Amino acid sequence: MSDKDNSMVNDEAEAFAAAAFEQFDSAGDSKKMAGNSDEINLDVILEVPVTISMEIGRTNINIKNLLQLNQGSVVELDRFAGEPLDVLVNGMLIAHGEVVVVNDKFGIRLTDVISPSERVRRLG
Template sequence: MTEQNLADDDWSTALSEQAEQESTQQYQKAESGIFKDLTDNDVKSSTHPNIDFILDIPLHITVELGRTKILIKNLLQLTQGSIIELDGLAGEPLDVLVNGCLIAHGEVVVVNDQFGIRLCDIVSPADRINKLNR
């Protein structure tokens, strides 16, 4: 082999070793940086979640006495004093909906000439999720 071929072989060997070292270092940085962040920081944040940023989001709360279906021709015949029959029974708990999702049942109360609702039963998170899937 000539001196030039030996120099080329040495040069290519050195370049391949350098490339191996750089890829190993990048892998180690990624492994120590990414996986460390995922395991250490996320575990800490999930045990002490900071939910302050959602506290000022407005929600619509609706209290529902009952529901019914009515034909348009019957709706057009309604006048002052007409009675619409609902599917809810008298004395039955009312549905409390937040943004259209049932979260509780309650009963009507009057406080200082204003209506309110006393929550009697909170719907479990599992039941709320099941109703979302329907």
Template structure:
């Protein structure tokens, strides 16, 4: 067998051998700066357009002491802070994006939007 290493061929470093190729810190910082803008830059939304988000509809809120929360049982009524004819809030991760009225679509609840937060305001909330 030939124990000599052919130095003309590139060698792959073995993990844990201490010979792994290091990437200069400046190169990593440059990659990071492309992925996340530094305060004043624009967000590249193309990378986010196919990301799935969970929407929720909020019909109202209520505050009560923990002792009342513990006392809740089947048949209890919790009063909410919203009038019956007010539109409901459409939320994404706790952020209001629209308001709407309840509708039924193929036997399931839906929301007909009556007031939408402008696209520029929605983008501001993403930052």
């Protein structure tokens, strides 16, 4: 490394080293700054976006058959007509439901909600 490169690295290191953080004099000051931490943490969690999806069914198919699919092809799923759909949040089953139409759009009416303890059990 040249002297010029060493000088640039040292200058950058000094710039990072110069960063300073505010010091709190007492625990009370930090609480004033943070507010009610339980309230703040809950507000943050409530704003986290999640993906909710409905699953009609599944099937396994080999790549040869997958490549032969075209418009009009029918893929048979593992569920019977009229069976409840799975309601998934970020890929995790949370409920079952049935399809409804609301203002010309599809919706779902929940028929069974998986208990939180059962959801945790399924994680393991």
